[in-house]
Amino acid sequence: MEYSLFCHHLYALSVSPVKKKLGLLFVMLLLWVYMLYSCVGYCATMPPSLVVDNNNNNRAKETDFLGKYAEAESGRPDLMMSKLLSRPQSSWTEIESDYDEPAVRRAPRDFSKDEADRAEDWDDGRRVSSLSSFSNGSGSKKLPQAIIIGVKKGGTRALLEFLRVHPDIRAVGAEPHFFDRNYDNGMDWYRDLMPKTLEGQITMEKTPSYFVTREAPARIYAMSRDTKLIVVVRDPVTRAISDYTQTLSKKPDIPTFESLTFKNRTTGLIDTSWSAIQIGIYAKHLDNWLQFFPMSQILFVSGERLISDPAGELGRVQDFLGLKRIITDKHFYFNQTKGFPCLKKAEGSSKPHCLGKTKGRTHPNIHPEVVQRLRDFYRPFNMKFYQMTGHNFGWD
Numbered sequence: 534m535e536y537s538l539f540c541h542h543l544y545a546l547s548v549s550p551v552k553k554k555l556g557l558l559f560v561m562l563l564l565w566v567y568m569l570y571s572c573v574g575y576c577a578t579m580p581p582s583l584v585v586d587n588n589n590n591n592r593a594k595e596t597d598f599l600g601k602y603a604e605a606e607s608g609r610p611d612l613m614m615s616k617l618l619s620r621p622q623s624s625w626t627e628i629e630s631d632y633d634e635p636a637v638r639r640a641p642r643d644f645s646k647d648e649a650d651r652a653e654d655w656d657d658g659r660r661v662s663s664l665s666s667f668s669n670g671s672g673s674k675k676l677p678q679a680i681i682i683g684v685k686k687g688g689t690r691a692l693l694e695f696l697r698v699h700p701d702i703r704a705v706g707a708e709p710h711f712f713d714r715n716y717d718n719g720m721d722w723y724r725d726l727m728p729k730t731l732e733g734q735i736t737m738e739k740t741p742s743y744f745v746t747r748e749a750p751a752r753i754y755a756m757s758r759d760t761k762l763i764v765v766v767r768d769p770v771t772r773a774i775s776d777y778t779q780t781l782s783k784k785p786d787i788p789t790f791e792s793l794t795f796k797n798r799t800t801g802l803i804d805t806s807w808s809a810i811q812i813g814i815y816a817k818h819l820d821n822w823l824q825f826f827p828m829s830q831i832l833f834v835s836g837e838r839l840i841s842d843p844a845g846e847l848g849r850v851q852d853f854l855g856l857k858r859i860i861t862d863k864h865f866y867f868n869q870t871k872g873f874p875c876l877k878k879a880e881g882s883s884k885p886h887c888l889g890k891t892k893g894r895t896h897p898n899i900h901p902e903v904v905q906r907l908r909d910f911y912r913p914f915n916m917k918f919y920q921m922t923g924h925n926f927g928w929d
């Protein structure tokens with residue numbers, strides 16, 4: 534019965550020209566609806582960064598950023614596409630961890646540092662998140678008012694993690710490397726990395742390579758001439774060995790520390806083009822910063838005292854930042870196994886926390902003669918540095 538009715542309608546359509554046209558229109562409409570539906574479905578699966586919105590600067594910049602990423606993967610279009618499409622919201626941390634760190638820019642013998650260390654900064658393998666782990670969604674993202682600018686292997690991670698305990702400090706976990714490597718991404722990109730802060734809270738970040746980056750002082754000054762700068766310094770000889778130890782852990786085939794130290798072992802000429810050596814000439818790098826910032830705006834934290842008396846150094850830092858001394862002795866305990874002070878409670882946790890295995894590595898034994906030669910090399914620079922800062926760090 535139904536079948537015959539259908540046949541009847543079909544017949545009627547085929548005979549009447551008006552009905553024929555109406556039928557055709559109906560089919561076209563169905564086709565349009567189908568195409569529209571498919572398109573909406575496709576667009577919804579695209580990552581936001583691939584949708585260029587000319588009215589939105591941030592979006593355009595993000596697309597630029599992805600462009601750079603794409604270039605880096607140009608040899609592997611398949612990889613590039615899968616990375617683009619699976620890019621998580623805070624992908625900059627992953628991109629950063631692919632970076633090698635040119636600690637002194639363009640230094641010809643700069644054995645790089647693997648930033649994947651960041652993932653192991655805590656002893657329980659907790660990944661250092663790109664944002665402060667405390668985020669209540671309120672407040673707004675601001676450019677940092679204080680930055681830990683150096684030095685590499687000085688104890689910068691320990692300082693930042695200790696500072697994060699303070700309720701008036703919010704900090705980015707990973708190193709943004711904005712003023713050295715990512716400057717072209719623009720201030721909006723940089724601000725966007727920051728955690729949200731409420732009125733009165735201080736936004737911070739740490740990137741130890743800034744201290745040895747020629748352009749960094751002018752760039753930070755251009756962001757804000759009031760930025761407070763913190764430098765964790767450590768005996769340059771131990772610092773160099775620590776730097777080398779880190780590289781060795783990633784690249785076991787590199788030459789010995791001794792052979793990298795000298796241009797000529799017989800004459801005892803030190804190779805200052807090796808970044809591990811050059812970073813420790815603190816007076817020279819500081820000079821660069823003093824062209825832009827007054828000494829009163831730079832705080833030097835002793836890397837040694839940060840280990841022997843963390844609460845004391847943290848007291849100085851809190852004063853410098855104009856904060857109430859909330860982080861005190863009560864926050865620390867000395868972990869005998871680790872051999873370092875640890876937090877009784879880390880930020881956003883009720884459990885004790887030490888830094889991970891990439892912090893506090895066992896250093897290789899360096900020939901005492903080489904160590905002595907390095908001490909002699911650094912002495913005049915250290916003296917100059919003590920004079921400039923008005924503080925004897927006791928490295929000699």
Ligand SMILES: Nc1ncnc2c1ncn2[C@@H]1O[C@H](COP(=O)(O)OS(=O)(=O)O)[C@@H](OP(=O)(O)O)[C@H]1O
Nearest residue numbers: 685686687688689690691775873874888892893894
């Ligand atoms: N509390 C605590 N726990 C663990 N480690 C501590 C701590 N305080 C300072 N340090 C020293 O920090 C050194 C690493 O320095 P950085 O964090 O600045 O390194 S990095 O530049 O970010 O890679 C690291 O250097 P190495 O000992 O050579 O590994 C430590 O000596």
